[in-house]
Amino acid sequence: MAANTGTYLIRGASILGGEPADLLIRDGVIAETGTGLSAEDRAEDVTVIDASGLVALPGMVDVHTHLREPGREDAETVETGTRAAALGGYTAVHAMANSTPVADTAGVVEQVYTLGRTAGWVDVRPVGAVTVGLAGEQLAELGAMADSRARVRMFSDDGICVHDPVLMRRALEYVKAFDGVVAQHAQEPRLTAGAQMNEGEVSAVLGLAGWPAVAEESIIARDVLLAQHVGSRLHVCHVSTAGSVEIIRWAKERGINVTAEVTPHHLLLTDDLVRSYDPVFKVNPPLRTDADVQALRAGLADGTIDVVGTDHAPHPSEHKECEWAQAAMGMTGLETALSVVQHTMIETGLMTWADFARVTSTAAAKIGRLADQGRPLEAGEPANVILVDPAARWTVDPFRMATMGRNSPFKGRELPGKVVATFFKGHPTVLDGELNTPYPYADSTAGVA
Numbered sequence: 001m002a003a004n005t006g007t008y009l010i011r012g013a014s015i016l017g018g019e020p021a022d023l024l025i026r027d028g029v030i031a032e033t034g035t036g037l038s039a040e041d042r043a044e045d046v047t048v049i050d051a052s053g054l055v056a057l058p059g060m061v062d063v064h065t066h067l068r069e070p071g072r073e074d075a076e077t078v079e080t081g082t083r084a085a086a087l088g089g090y091t092a093v094h095a096m097a098n099s100t101p102v103a104d105t106a107g108v109v110e111q112v113y114t115l116g117r118t119a120g121w122v123d124v125r126p127v128g129a130v131t132v133g134l135a136g137e138q139l140a141e142l143g144a145m146a147d148s149r150a151r152v153r154m155f156s157d158d159g160i161c162v163h164d165p166v167l168m169r170r171a172l173e174y175v176k177a178f179d180g181v182v183a184q185h186a187q188e189p190r191l192t193a194g195a196q197m198n199e200g201e202v203s204a205v206l207g208l209a210g211w212p213a214v215a216e217e218s219i220i221a222r223d224v225l226l227a228q229h230v231g232s233r234l235h236v237c238h239v240s241t242a243g244s245v246e247i248i249r250w251a252k253e254r255g256i257n258v259t260a261e262v263t264p265h266h267l268l269l270t271d272d273l274v275r276s277y278d279p280v281f282k283v284n285p286p287l288r289t290d291a292d293v294q295a296l297r298a299g300l301a302d303g304t305i306d307v308v309g310t311d312h313a314p315h316p317s318e319h320k321e322c323e324w325a326q327a328a329m330g331m332t333g334l335e336t337a338l339s340v341v342q343h344t345m346i347e348t349g350l351m352t353w354a355d356f357a358r359v360t361s362t363a364a365a366k367i368g369r370l371a372d373q374g375r376p377l378e379a380g381e382p383a384n385v386i387l388v389d390p391a392a393r394w395t396v397d398p399f400r401m402a403t404m405g406r407n408s409p410f411k412g413r414e415l416p417g418k419v420v421a422t423f424f425k426g427h428p429t430v431l432d433g434e435l436n437t438p439y440p441y442a443d444s445t446a447g448v449a
Helices: 078-087 106-119 142-147 165-178 201-206 213-230 244-251 271-276 292-302 339-344 354-367
Strands: 008-014 020-026 029-036 047-050 054-056 061-064 090-095 123-126 181-184 232-238 256-260 385-395 416-425 427-431
Touching: 008 292, 008 385, 029 232, 047 090, 061 078, 061 339, 061 354, 078 090, 078 106, 078 416, 078 427, 090 354, 090 416, 106 123, 106 142, 142 165, 165 181, 165 213, 201 271, 213 244, 232 427, 244 256, 244 292, 256 385, 292 339, 339 354, 339 385
Parallel strands: 008 047, 008 054, 061 090, 090 123, 181 232, 232 256
Antiparallel strands: 008 020, 020 029, 054 385, 385 416, 416 427
């Protein structure tokens, strides 16, 4: 049952970076749009928000989030991770399956789904494991997870490649029955054994075992052909090389049903940062070269890469503040994604705010089959809306973030853009850049922040 979330009049927001307009939000939907909308003479109480100078966008959707719960609550919980998501402008996140226990059964995905509703900050959509225990030996309960209350539509062994081609084919065939998608972590394990960073000039100088681009590209090439063969949907996680972009472009030109994501950190950072030996820059797939960065930006701009996925991967401090070889791979990203994309794509002239909405919301909602997310900012549509101040500048301080993870690669950097408000189902989870209250699900124990 939907909650009555009140009435809000957003005045003078630049819709998708275009002309200013007003939005009236009532009971979870955009009730009216236009100019000169008034709060006077209305039957209900109306909260007026002056959005002059702000950009109104559909709530962001992350196809790739690690919330760690259940089992790794020392790194993150659904509560802390979704608070971070709301502050970052997200109204929906896909929670990856590599929890403890692994989300490979209907019971575990329903647990994650329920935790998301109890928290109430964003829509949490569990990602089911492709294989039992992420072991790559037998398919998990794909059908049961799809039919569960969580209605799983995305399946991934993320962090571990489904390297067996027969098993990958079977997974692609199986998910067709419920219009699901297999999200592949493209990494040929035999080419990356012991790898510590991108294979190239910097790895040679530092003497660290290299991770060759072909380890990613060979799996993508195999899988797009498998997807074509069985007529199924394939999604490629965190594309990181120029060669991968070319393979995906080739596949799309031939009508193969493939989508792909890029992370914010791969749009900005390069392997040259590894010279510092700071484990905050250790990530999977690794930071690549500047040529790769430029190819990724071009691929996102021209639609070869469909979406930005954060791969938000919080870790306890002791897992990152150690010697490079022993450090965990991963970076936080939910609270910095909007700013990094604005910096790398909008301020460079490669994209507009309308393009931003496509790659951070609309396309992501389609991939995850989320009918009420990524919708146009029009009357009658669900009120998943964010207001962004594009002129704001802020310096990243991981210790002031909502996520439990302090492993942000952007620590100390000044970034542009700030989320001023987030409306989830018409309810303001964020106001004036601060957490407000969670969405009051009628069937949850969600409380007041």
